[in-house]
Amino acid sequence: MSRYRIPGKGRVDHGAPVSFTFDAKIYAGLRGDTVASALLANGVHLMGRSFKYHRPRGAVTAGSEEPNALIGTSRGKGRFEPNTRATVQELRAGLVAESQNKWPSLSFDLGAINDRAYMLFSAGFYYKTFMWPKSFWDKVYEPVIRGAAGLGKSPTEPDPDHYASRYLHTDVLIVGAGPAGIAAAMAAAQSGADVTLVDENPEMGGSLLSDPAVQIDGKSAWDWIDAQLGRLRAAGVRLMTRTTAIGYYHQNMVGLCQRLTDHLDSPPKGAPRERLWRVRARQVVLAQGALEKPLVFDGNDRPGVMLAGAAQTYLHKYGVRVGDTPAVVTSHDSAYHAAFDLADNGARVAAIIDTRDEVRPDLLDGARSRGIEVLAGHTVTTTTGRLRVKSVRAAAVRGGTVGGGRTVPCDCLLMCGGWTPSLHLFSHTRGSLVWDGGGQTFLPDRKTEEVEIAGAGRGLWGYDPVLADGAAAGLRALEGLGRVGHPAGFHVTNDRPGTGTSHAELPTDGNPGKARAFVDFQNDVTAKDIRLAVREGMRSIEHVKRYTTNGMATDQGKMSNINGLMIAADALGKAPPQVGLTTFRPPYTPTSFGAFCGYLRGETFQPTRKTPIDPWAEANGAVFEPVAQWLRAWYFPKPGEDMHEAVLRECKATRASLGIFDASTLGKIEVAGPDAVEFMNRLYTNPWTKLQPGRCRYGLLLGEDGFIRDDGVIGRLSPDLFHVTTTTGGAARVLTMMEDYLQTEWPDLDVWLTSTTEQWATVALNGPNALRMLQPLVQGVDWNDFPHMSCADCTVAGLPARLFRLSFTGEIGFEVNVPARHGLTLWTALMEAGRPYDICPYGTETMHVLRAEKGYIIVGQDTDGTVTPADAGLDWAIGKAKADFVGKRSLSRPDIVAKGRKQLVGLLTEDGSLLQEGAQIVLDPDQQTPMKMVGHVTSSYHSTMGHPIAMAVIEGGFDRMGETVFVPMPDGVRKAKITSTVFYDPDNTRLKA
Amino acid sequence: MLLIHCPYCDDTLPELEFTYAGEAHIARPADPSALSDAEWRDFLFIRTNARGPHYERWRHVGCGRFFNALRDTVSDRFLMTYKAGEARPDLNNPTLTREAAE
Numbered sequence A: 001m002s003r004y005r006i007p008g009k010g011r012v013d014h015g016a017p018v019s020f021t022f023d024a025k026i027y028a029g030l031r032g033d034t035v036a037s038a039l040l041a042n043g044v045h046l047m048g049r050s051f052k053y054h055r056p057r058g059a060v061t062a063g064s065e066e067p068n069a070l071i072g073t074s075r076g077k078g079r080f081e082p083n084t085r086a087t088v089q090e091l092r093a094g095l096v097a098e099s100q101n102k103w104p105s106l107s108f109d110l111g112a113i114n115d116r117a118y119m120l121f122s123a124g125f126y127y128k129t130f131m132w133p134k135s136f137w138d139k140v141y142e143p144v145i146r147g148a149a150g151l152g153k154s155p156t157e158p159d160p161d162h163y164a165s166r167y168l169h170t171d172v173l174i175v176g177a178g179p180a181g182i183a184a185a186m187a188a189a190q191s192g193a194d195v196t197l198v199d200e201n202p203e204m205g206g207s208l209l210s211d212p213a214v215q216i217d218g219k220s221a222w223d224w225i226d227a228q229l230g231r232l233r234a235a236g237v238r239l240m241t242r243t244t245a246i247g248y249y250h251q252n253m254v255g256l257c258q259r260l261t262d263h264l265d266s267p268p269k270g271a272p273r274e275r276l277w278r279v280r281a282r283q284v285v286l287a288q289g290a291l292e293k294p295l296v297f298d299g300n301d302r303p304g305v306m307l308a309g310a311a312q313t314y315l316h317k318y319g320v321r322v323g324d325t326p327a328v329v330t331s332h333d334s335a336y337h338a339a340f341d342l343a344d345n346g347a348r349v350a351a352i353i354d355t356r357d358e359v360r361p362d363l364l365d366g367a368r369s370r371g372i373e374v375l376a377g378h379t380v381t382t383t384t385g386r387l388r389v390k391s392v393r394a395a396a397v398r399g400g401t402v403g404g405g406r407t408v409p410c411d412c413l414l415m416c417g418g419w420t421p422s423l424h425l426f427s428h429t430r431g432s433l434v435w436d437g438g439g440q441t442f443l444p445d446r447k448t449e450e451v452e453i454a455g456a457g458r459g460l461w462g463y464d465p466v467l468a469d470g471a472a473a474g475l476r477a478l479e480g481l482g483r484v485g486h487p488a489g490f491h492v493t494n495d496r497p498g499t500g501t502s503h504a505e506l507p508t509d510g511n512p513g514k515a516r517a518f519v520d521f522q523n524d525v526t527a528k529d530i531r532l533a534v535r536e537g538m539r540s541i542e543h544v545k546r547y548t549t550n551g552m553a554t555d556q557g558k559m560s561n562i563n564g565l566m567i568a569a570d571a572l573g574k575a576p577p578q579v580g581l582t583t584f585r586p587p588y589t590p591t592s593f594g595a596f597c598g599y600l601r602g603e604t605f606q607p608t609r610k611t612p613i614d615p616w617a618e619a620n621g622a623v624f625e626p627v628a629q630w631l632r633a634w635y636f637p638k639p640g641e642d643m644h645e646a647v648l649r650e651c652k653a654t655r656a657s658l659g660i661f662d663a664s665t666l667g668k669i670e671v672a673g674p675d676a677v678e679f680m681n682r683l684y685t686n687p688w689t690k691l692q693p694g695r696c697r698y699g700l701l702l703g704e705d706g707f708i709r710d711d712g713v714i715g716r717l718s719p720d721l722f723h724v725t726t727t728t729g730g731a732a733r734v735l736t737m738m739e740d741y742l743q744t745e746w747p748d749l750d751v752w753l754t755s756t757t758e759q760w761a762t763v764a765l766n767g768p769n770a771l772r773m774l775q776p777l778v779q780g781v782d783w784n785d786f787p788h789m790s791c792a793d794c795t796v797a798g799l800p801a802r803l804f805r806l807s808f809t810g811e812i813g814f815e816v817n818v819p820a821r822h823g824l825t826l827w828t829a830l831m832e833a834g835r836p837y838d839i840c841p842y843g844t845e846t847m848h849v850l851r852a853e854k855g856y857i858i859v860g861q862d863t864d865g866t867v868t869p870a871d872a873g874l875d876w877a878i879g880k881a882k883a884d885f886v887g888k889r890s891l892s893r894p895d896i897v898a899k900g901r902k903q904l905v906g907l908l909t910e911d912g913s914l915l916q917e918g919a920q921i922v923l924d925p926d927q928q929t930p931m932k933m934v935g936h937v938t939s940s941y942h943s944t945m946g947h948p949i950a951m952a953v954i955e956g957g958f959d960r961m962g963e964t965v966f967v968p969m970p971d972g973v974r975k976a977k978i979t980s981t982v983f984y985d986p987d988n989t990r991l992k993a
Numbered sequence B: 001m002l003l004i005h006c007p008y009c010d011d012t013l014p015e016l017e018f019t020y021a022g023e024a025h026i027a028r029p030a031d032p033s034a035l036s037d038a039e040w041r042d043f044l045f046i047r048t049n050a051r052g053p054h055y056e057r058w059r060h061v062g063c064g065r066f067f068n069a070l071r072d073t074v075s076d077r078f079l080m081t082y083k084a085g086e087a088r089p090d091l092n093n094p095t096l097t098r099e100a101a102e
Helices: A036-039 A108-116 A125-129 A136-148 A179-189 A205-212 A223-232 A308-318 A334-343 A361-369 A424-428 A463-479 A527-535 A539-546 A561-572 A593-599 A614-619 A643-656 A677-683 A732-747 A770-777 A820-833 A844-853 B036-044 B094-101
Strands: A013-022 A026-031 A045-047 A056-058 A070-074 A080-084 A097-098 A164-175 A195-198 A237-240 A243-248 A253-259 A275-288 A290-292 A306-308 A326-328 A351-353 A374-376 A378-384 A391-398 A401-409 A412-416 A419-421 A433-436 A443-444 A451-453 A519-520 A621-627 A630-635 A659-662 A667-672 A695-702 A708-720 A721-726 A751-756 A760-766 A788-798 A799-805 A815-819 A901-908 A935-941 A951-953 A963-967 A973-977 B002-004 B011-014 B016-022 B053-059 B065-072 B079-082
Touching: A013 A036, A013 A760, A026 A036, A026 A463, A036 A308, A045 A070, A045 A097, A164 A179, A164 A463, A179 A195, A179 A205, A179 A223, A179 A463, A195 A243, A205 A223, A205 A308, A223 A237, A243 A424, A275 A463, A275 A593, A275 B079, A306 A308, A308 A326, A308 A334, A308 A412, A308 A951, A326 A334, A326 A391, A334 A351, A334 A361, A334 A412, A351 A378, A351 A391, A351 B094, A361 A374, A378 A401, A519 A527, A519 A561, A527 A539, A527 A561, A614 A630, A614 A820, A614 A973, A621 A844, A630 A643, A630 A844, A643 A659, A643 A844, A659 A820, A667 A677, A667 A732, A677 A721, A677 A732, A708 A732, A708 A788, A708 A799, A721 A732, A732 A751, A732 B053, A732 B065, A760 A770, A760 A820, A770 A815, A770 A820, A799 A820, A815 A820, A844 A935, A844 A951, A901 A935, A901 A963, B002 B053, B002 B065, B002 B079
Parallel strands: A013 A097, A164 A195, A164 A275, A195 A237, A275 A451, A306 A412, A326 A351, A326 A412, A351 A374
Antiparallel strands: A013 A026, A045 A056, A070 A080, A070 A097, A243 A253, A253 A275, A290 A419, A378 A391, A391 A401, A433 A443, A621 A630, A659 A760, A667 A721, A667 A751, A695 A708, A695 A788, A708 A721, A760 A815, A788 A799, A799 A815, A901 A951, A901 A973, A935 A951, A963 A973, B002 B011, B016 B053, B053 B065, B065 B079
16 A cells, blocks of 8 residues: 555545556556556655756646646557646556656756756746857757757657547537536436536546535435436436547537547557547537636745645545645635645644635634644745755735744645636637636636536536536526526535635745746746736736746646736736736647547548559559649659659650550549630630630630639530640639639629549550551541641540540640540550550659650649749730730739749750759859849759750740859759750641651 | 538538638629729739628538628628628628627
8 A cells, every 4th residue: 555545545446556657666556546646645746847947846736737747658659648747647557657857867857957047047038048149049049949948758759549530419518527517417408408518537526526525415425426427327418528628619619539548558459549529519518617726935836735626636536645744825715625634534734824814713613623723814935845845934924014934844735826717618719708806816708609607617616506506507508409497406515615815926025036936837937037027018918928938838827827917917006807818729738639630641631532544553563643632653663763764764755656644633624505615715815716616725724813823725525515624733723713703703604614524534645656556446536637736526445535636745645535434444455555656654754754845834833823924935825816814904914014024944954963943043153142033943854855954933034045044052053054945846846747 | 610501502511611712792893904003903902801790702612602701700700691693781781780699
């Protein structure tokens, strides 16, 4: 039995020991423990070092608001997690836990030198300290800060666990299964409504689990909880434990994170670690209770100093006495009950130091009967103890003056500065708060959602009013659903009502400039820091927060916000509501990235679109590259070939004889209807009226701003039917743009738009032998009238086909479209028919090289949303006689016709080396930095011509033909000559062959 | 996540099914060539950037239709949605205020 465990007490299983390690030492705990409760049972308070000063720290809470006791946990490879709260992590067999922010060891830490140098680390120290000399930033400050910064260690391996996602629709969602939440659920469930009750803890019951002596309706608190949960279960209420409501979003959508396996000794194979729920609730009841506030005094952060309510929880839930001789300092009645319960369980309470002059007589009686000295009207000025608190100095305060103090020896110090209603989720909805002067706290005010707030979450105290309030909130939620319920009453005996006062820092007779009185434990912010921030001109609480980092740690200031506000308000001489409160944002507690990702990772990150020909490419060794949502065959390496060799071979084979390419991903849209030609005239830059059926034309699409949006070859199959092709990535965008104009600008046009991208499989044939090879397979085409840029519905290899004669390579080219289901059949037939011509399958890289050699642009690679047709040398594609088309007016805007625009040109390096795509271009490499950059490389490839080629946009490029520019690259500056973008067959002789 | 009413499907559906499409009631000029550079610039780029109720366009990806909406940019609440081509609703219309309150 561990030294501080009380036999038989608590909700832990005393017959089920669980062993675990902390900093490589083996400890024994019990089933039902958290890491924190098990360590405390073994007398271990020192659990970590603080972030900035590396001060020794222990658990200060027993819940998810814990700022100090952050540990790293691991369960084998890839399953290391930093910053786990020891107060939340349930014990499991073999758990490996380690403390953080220490070196070489937790009890002797070199980083604690920061604590001696604390004067250097005051508020805003980053802004002040690291300013000068400037040259120190890169070499000294930045590496040192990086080395020291951050809480815990980042995991270094991919997370092998998987995470689930679910949606849930429910009538009433109740957050928090304490007394108010359970009462609300009872009220809401009675009418048959669909009710969901969630709680972040492993067990429901909330504060009642720590107050077993309270009696409700004649039952002890714990029996009452069991009975109510049984009734809720019987009524069909969904009860979810280990489930944190992390965020409250629009229209009553609440995000829940359910932890499924972290508490298990060995998780079932394949079980998800966590599940993220997106809950849409018609009504929400927030019954999140209140969080206890620390008191702010010198040395309030030593291990052994903790919240009184936490000590009470460790005692009743875990059967752990946090110390033998606790002292108590409080400004609220609730701490007396912690002191009494500890005294009744074998502790000798050293003293109760109450900051208030008047103490309720029944509490004084309770203390007297237990032999506990009460020091009313006292303050705490300091504590002692290096790795564990040893004593506390109490001093009387008379008329605002701190009198002589005395030292009270103790082995732990329980503090209570009152309670803060937990309004985080309510704040997510932008519900407004109102300052309650009596309770010295913020309460919920104006609501923006269908939500009720019940119990301690709206400032109530004592089980009787909280239960009644929970039931009333449940009834109001029912009414919101249009249902009726009956009010329920509860009879509470042994209730623990209480009130208290709030403080800024506790008064002291010491030097306030030297006081280490912590407000934010996790970010090491002291009261002095906040006052300094105000002195240095911070007026808004938002500025104070950012300057001091108060409330900016992973606990989002659950414990520190109100104390920080009270001190800032005091320093400013204003009332707290005039200083205001910072906004809480989701998530309520730190949430794993895995939970947010859910299924959206790896292969299921997004859908992968497949063409009908992909199986052939996979079977024939293709290497794939992602293009939009597709994985496209990139190149087809033969054994021993690298990418460069494979691509060069594919290029040469296509130029020499015949290449075959899967172009199925091309976007395809059918524009049909009596007004189809008018629609095309208005949308695309080109003229379409005179395009005869059976012919195609390169089409260019602009935005209204005149910049190139998309392009593609468009065939006219009949007077009222156009087959539009788009870039692979632009298909959906182009259809949306077409729909937009058709629906909203020209609804009078009789036109139908249909996406046919996935209806057609498209195979491109290119090379001098393309026509020769294809001709025998085609029926229904008059070859005497099928020149370059023609199209026809016909059959190819016996398959119904839509045949285009066009080229994206500069060779004779065709694109054969067949219904997608025939795609693989067509490909196989063409491969067979092409064998006499040494047909060569090629991938997207070869396609890119061949098109670049011809100077054909790729929208989105050679253009970037600021390129006009003129900039790209595509003036010829504009129907100059047309009165209007989308973007036409912009082509005469002053900035578009101005000189010095970046224009698309070719580049050839002087030394024959390959440029990097994206590399910047300068006219003079010897100019002063920052240099004037005149453009950048947009495309760059090895080519079939024995030297690399590149395209680039360069200011005034068309007027610089033959000039030399400079391209600074990581391994040196390259000289390059500006050329035409057409490197291969500029006279198009090969197309006509 | 918002719930948005598609006036064509007459169904209230999650925001995931919708995309934003800019400010509403900005008609493309019938003859852009008749506009001055400044007028065309205003058509292209100048928007209301309202604080409060804002007329805007949305597209329901499910049915593919563009429609108009009146959304409060402060509360991020949809006050109403209506079909493309319908007149701009009057902000002082009491029915609208009532719907907004609901």
